[in-house]
Amino acid sequence: xxxxxxxxxxxxxxxxxxxxxxxxxxxxxxxxxxxxxxxxxxxxxxxxxxxxxxxxxxxxxxxxxxxxxxxxxxxxxxxxxxxxxxxxxxxxxxxxxxxxxxxxxxxxxxxxxxxxxxxxxxxxxxxxxxxxxxxxxxxxxxxxxxxxxxxxxxxxxxxxxxxxxxxxxxxxxxxxxxxxxxxxxxxxxxxxxxxxxxxxxxxxxxxxxxxxxxxxxxxxxxxxxxxxxxxxxxxxxxxxxxxxxxxxxxxxxxxxxxxxxxxxxxxxxxxxxxxxxxxxxxxxxxxxxxxxxxxxxxxxxxxxxxxxxxxxxxxx
Numbered sequence: 001x002x003x004x005x006x007x008x009x010x011x012x013x014x015x016x017x018x019x020x021x022x023x024x025x026x027x028x029x030x031x032x033x034x035x036x037x038x039x040x041x042x043x044x045x046x047x048x049x050x051x052x053x054x055x056x057x058x059x060x061x062x063x064x065x066x067x068x069x070x071x072x073x074x075x076x077x078x079x080x081x082x083x084x085x086x087x088x089x090x091x092x093x094x095x096x097x098x099x100x101x102x103x104x105x106x107x108x109x110x111x112x113x114x115x116x117x118x119x120x121x122x123x124x125x126x127x128x129x130x131x132x133x134x135x136x137x138x139x140x141x142x143x144x145x146x147x148x149x150x151x152x153x154x155x156x157x158x159x160x161x162x163x164x165x166x167x168x169x170x171x172x173x174x175x176x177x178x179x180x181x182x183x184x185x186x187x188x189x190x191x192x193x194x195x196x197x198x199x200x201x202x203x204x205x206x207x208x209x210x211x212x213x214x215x216x217x218x219x220x221x222x223x224x225x226x227x228x229x230x231x232x233x234x235x236x237x238x239x240x241x242x243x244x245x246x247x248x249x250x251x252x253x254x255x256x257x258x259x260x261x262x263x264x265x266x267x268x269x270x271x272x273x274x275x276x277x278x279x280x281x282x283x284x285x286x287x288x289x290x291x292x293x294x295x296x297x298x299x300x301x302x303x304x305x306x307x308x309x310x311x312x313x314x315x316x
Contacts, residue, residue, distance in 0.1 A: 025065045027308065028085040028111070029056065030072040030289075035089035045174075045236045048291045049089040055294035059301030063309050072103055079110040084312060086114050086266070086304075090289045094172045097124070112312065114266040115287050123287040126170045126195055135260045137282045138253075140197045140273070144170070148190040157183045162198035166231075170195055173289070174234050199231070200281075202274050208233050208283065209272050211246065211254035212292050212300070215307040216264025218255065220297030221246045243296040253280040266307055267292060 033039050035049040053069055060067040070077055072090045079085065085107050093100035101121060108117040115123075122128055133139050143156050148167070156165055163183040169176065170193040179188055180199060207225035211218065220243065227238030235241075246254070254270040269290040272280040294300040 025083045025312075026081065027060060027065050027067045028077075028079070028082040029053065029067050029069045029088045030085055030107075031069045031089045032092045033071050033073070034092050036069060036071055043091060043236075045234070046089070048235065051294055052088060052292065055298075055301040056304060057301075059305040060308070062302070063305045065305065065308070072100065072107075079107045082111045084112040084114060084308060086308075087120070087289050089291075091174065093124075093289070094169065094176065097171055114308070114311070115268075119261075119265060120288050123285065124171060126168070126284075128285070129282065132257065132260055132282065132285065137257055137260065138275070138279060140200060140275075140281050140283065143196040144193075145196060146170075146193045148192075148194050150187055153181065153187050153190075153196075156196045160196060160198050164199040165196050166199050167194045167196050169193070174236060178232070180231060200273055200275070203231050203233065206274055209244070209246070209250065209274070209280065210293065211251065211270040211272070212297055213254075213258050213264075213268045213270070214300070214303040215266060215310070216258060217303075218251060219300060219303055220293070221251070221254075222293050222296040241293060241296055250280055257282055257285055266311065267304065 029052075031049060034041055034043045035046040036042070037050065049069070053067070057067050065083075069088065072087075072093070087104070090100065101117075101124070104113065104117045104120055107113055127144065129137070129139055129142065130144075141160055143159055145152050145156070153167075157163060165181050167179045167181065167190060169178070172178075172192070177190070177192060179190070181187065204226055207223040209221060209223050211221045213219060222241045222243050224233035224239055224241050226233045227240075230237050233239040254272060257270050258264065258268055265287050267287075267290070269284075269286040269292060270282070271284040271286065273283050275281045292300055
């Protein structure tokens with residue numbers, strides 16, 4: 001069973017480029033008030049937004065396109081004036097979910113949106129992992145909790161066969177509201193729908209491996225490692241990254257996940273963790289607003305620019 005993710009945007013007459021006239025094309029890079037330069041509420045890891053813009057802006061300019069970063073919730077934005085929009089550092093959507101989804105739908109009706117709103121809707125709740133598992137993806141054992149009570153948490157240790165669990169929001173990113181709990185520890189309030197998984201020490205040993213794909217093609221890979229004494233690999237918690245050349249077997253595991261989609265997304269990041277048997281387990285398939293690690297993949301900007309041009313030419 002594959003996923004039928006229709007790209008209704010191909011019907012947008014104003015968004016399809018049928019010739020090679022690229023000069024003057026304007027592309028929106030959807031950011032947020034917590035990532036845009038100069039914001040008084042800017043996140044500590046918003047330098048990643050700067051890294052992405054530094055990589056993309058000159059590469060897009062080389063293809064005759066102007067890339068402009070703009071907050072996704074900018075009420076003054078004229079989305080129809082852009083030839084396309086790329087969802088970038090929209091790193092506040094998880095606490096404004098309905099507003100975000102409605103806005104993304106509206107943007108997609110006015111210009112070409114990458115990745116499209118249908119894919120965003122499918123990928124935004126981590127229950128999409130269950131669909132991938134049904135199609136053969138190997139996951140960390142997971143318990144899905146739409147509401148979380150003390151009894152649910154206590155039972156999760158037995159159900160997952162572990163005394164050390166990680167609880168993550170079903171809609172969220174960046175380890176926000178994430179909890180690592182050991183059996184018998186105090187239970188924090190968890191007002192959101194959550195997923196529970198056994199803690200796997202490999203996250204502190206080898207680290208999490210990320211594979212970046214552009215237009216369905218492998219771009220680069222890296223390993224993300226947590227700071228000493230932590231397990232969270234995000235830069236906000238002191239995590240670091242290092243470019244790696246994946247083995248053919250590891251790359252095939254990541255590529256298999258991308259191939260489970262009917263249509264290759266413009267961009268995607270496959271996050272994986274090595275299991276006890278040595279094979280890779282899928283942690284996330286990030287298709288909405290993943291950081292794409294341009295420092296570890298210096299060719300990212302050119303690949304993204306070329307992919308946008310191909311898609312706008314073909315209307316795909």
